Amino acid sequence: MATGFNRKFLLRELVHGWRHSVLFVLCVALSLMTISALGSFKEGVDRSVFRDARQLHGGDIIIHSHYPLSPALLDRVEALKDGDDTIVSTMTHEFYSVVREARQQATLLAEIKIIEENFPLYGTIELGSGQRLQDRLQSGSVIVAEDVLTRLDLEIGDVLLVGSGALRIVDTVVHEPDSPVSILSFGPRVFVAAEDLDDIDLVGKGSRIKYEMLLALAENGDLQGVTAALRRQAVEGQERVTTFREEGSGVKRFFDNLLFFLSLITIFTLLLAGLGMQSCLTALIRQKEKTIAVVRSLGADAAFLYRHYFCMVLGLGGAGALIGIAAGVVLGNVLPTLFRGLIPVHDNPSVGMIDLGEGLFLGLTVVILFTFLPLYRLRNIKPAAIFRKERSHFRRDGVFYLAVFVAAVVITLLISVQLEDTFVGLLFTAAVFAFIAVISLVSNLLVKAVLRLKIQTLSLRQALRSMTRAGNASRSVIITLASALSLLFVIYLVEHTLHATYIESYPANAPNLFFLDIQPDQRQGFVEFFDDKPPLFPIIRARLQAINGEAIDRAEELRKKRDNFAREFNLTYRDHLLDDEKLLEGEGLFDDYGSGEMLQVSLLDSVAEMGDIDRGDVLLFNIQGVEIEARVVSIRTRTKSELYPFFYFVFPGDSLAAAPQTFFSAVNVDKEKIAPLQSRIVAKYPNISFINISETAEDLEVLMGRLSRIINFFASFSMAAGGLILISSILATRLERTREAVYYKVLGGRKSFVYRVFIYENTFIGIFSAAVALVIAHGGSWALCRYLFEIEHVPAIGATAALALFTVVLVVLVGLLSSLSIVWQKPARFLREHGGG
């Protein structure tokens, strides 16, 4: 019984099966590269976005409100400061407003932040000049983002009109610790000194302003105590007091979601690459079957084979892991350049020994998981296989099922660790298996249906038959490719639908300019700017406090990923439906349906769904301190795009006329007339804000483009895994393919015939993969558009057909290049070498 270790045998096996070895290493490297790249991306985001939560939020305690802070709260802050010298505070006002260059022709929607001298309490605002913010921002001056200069054609030293104030630009802002990325901002930053607050005259007229007070405590300060004291004074539902640890930021939520999604894609790639490893090793062992049988006939036991092949797998896996990690690190350094504008990484991400160890451990775990079964099957190769012409058959025994079970558990654990959530990990694993099961089912049905067709052309028929050749992995390849393609297609289709909905299908006569914060006494003057009287919608800001007497749980609402009841809503009042509205429930907008003496309200269907609200339900609103109950008497829906103005809650005409309110207007203005109109209106009413919808839509498109670039980048790794599986499948069936090619030639088939059969076979694989992916992707994107974005799905048949065609060409090319040497095989040589076959 041979029980030793034969280094030469191992080496020879490796060299002889070099194609499979290279593919195996590539599969491992691909999986590790994907994980490392995502790790680098995460690290970049962590470093630049979440490195210091204090810096991200600018203080230890954050008091947030959309109204001027209440006197009681302000008094409490002062009292705390008087009692503890180490407590410092700073106040900021943040809002969007139109800024103009001095000649008043060019305008720009900017994100204005009015700050006090000691802002920020943590971190530093980097300026273009390299000087300190406090030294540069004085009364009468302004510091702006570089984008303001570019878009308004201004230079440092020029005057910028902000509201009623004329402020001199003294510097540019390069980086803000509390606003690390500009991805979610719809206007460039403009810093104004607090001393100019009154001069610019933009605050205090019902504008949408974010009032924020930041407090910093001494290192050993009583953070919880101070926070609790402030909370006691805060107006409930209006003023939010949080510590930097609790505060969730939009930026953090955005990147959390993005990284979560990218993690899912990465895991998907990892699983596909794992299948690739399994496929390569199976192919290698199939190729070595005769050798293994000979070795066994000479006395080698199963342990001898396990030892050598396990060493081979570990060696190749280790090499692949190292290559993958190295490639991932290189990629990590390139990512900031690739995704400029999305991740402002200041330091180059580096990979430490711990990361390296983690990567190696993860890589080898995946290798062992996916190679166990092929290795286990080594024992099934008996010495008698020397005499057999057919392949050895493997039975599924208890060990097989145990191995599958253990692999499923470990994969679920890995996924849970990667997603940092066990429940979601379980859900995702179940979803992946369900997804693969659906794809397998659809693929099998498709293949079976096509095989039943009566095809006249010999090469076509032969290609279809070849797909079912013994040991062929056509179905695995289709499933893998279809899975990866489904993901890519869904991303494309959703992006396309968003583009078509918000950009392309935006009607020429639809409102393209929204005016906000028009004061009641400005209505007449505002209307005079237009030839045709624009519509004016009253807006009353309020919170929903309870539905049918059940209080809204704001903490619970905030956890929801979609729109929720924790925020403030804009109420309006009128007696008619808008042009793009129609009633779903109710006799009219308002009626006597069960309302009695109670105030009536009409709901938009989306908000009704959000809170599971029906006609007859009673809602309790808080309108700036005043509680009002209203009964739902009708439900409306909308017939046009999201970019038309809409209101969730509509009250009967004049019912809320006495409430504090501003007015909103939406008009259609020729593109070239927008800037002069904005200039004229802002000159007269500086407090009025604008939203240029076409510009906003373009900004949205840029944002979507950037996001899809990142997602496609990571999803392309899945495609690469699919390609590797295709190549390994061709290698696995190399002998069968060669035999077929030789038979065709012996019987009189030309090389072109053999090429045709292989091309058609790969074309079928490509078409089936693309077809299955298209079906799944259209279903998936329809569901996403319908339930997540709530827009009409645009199928994009032409574009997806082009994507499918591209896939087919790619599969054919990869398949053909891998089969070239098979086609060139001389029949006599093959018959001589495999005469017994």
Add this chain to the structure above:
Amino acid sequence: MNILETRKATKMYAIGERRIAVVDQVSLQVEEGEFVVISGSSGSGKTTLLSLLAGLDSPTSGTIFLAGLDITSYDEDQLAEIRNRTTGFVFQAFHLVPSLNAIENVMFPAELARDDQAEEKARRLLERVGLWQRRHNFPEQLSGGEKQRVALCRALINTPRILFADEPTGNLDSKNSKEIVDLLLEMQREWNTTLVMATHSPEIAALAQRTLHLHDGRLLTEKERQSAALVGAEA
């Protein structure tokens, strides 16, 4: 009239740094309709010679004429045309296409030749060899004798002028061997096809019109054959 002729056909193989002549300066002629056996011991070069004659391989030197054509310098596609239209081949190991069933295997060469009657011809042939009922069976579902009968039908479907058979009974038991040889000869006579068969079976060789003896890649003359036989007998 000669349908097949070779002039000093040689096939060399490189094994490591050595070059070995597996077929060495073989010159022969076969007349149309003739049944010729190439006999010799294992490793004498029978299969390689048959491969050269059938256009499955090209000689290193020398010339081969098949059906009046010098096929020596034909490329792979030109040879494929010859193999499809002019020759048929029956192998010891059958070499049926595994993904095709019996009738599809038989039809295959005819379909390559775009013959509209492929199915009808295959039907007649399979009926003739008693395998019509097994037409939908795949090779793995057929016995050795059945496989060889299918292979024979496949070799004959394009009515080749010359049929090559390489140890066609080598993998069969005696009953099946006899049936296959009977079928081969029956069809050869009926269709007046030239039959060139490599075999080391003296019984089959005895049925041939002429036997060519191959030894170490060379054709033996009658005198050489007799002295070799004597040496064999003494040994």
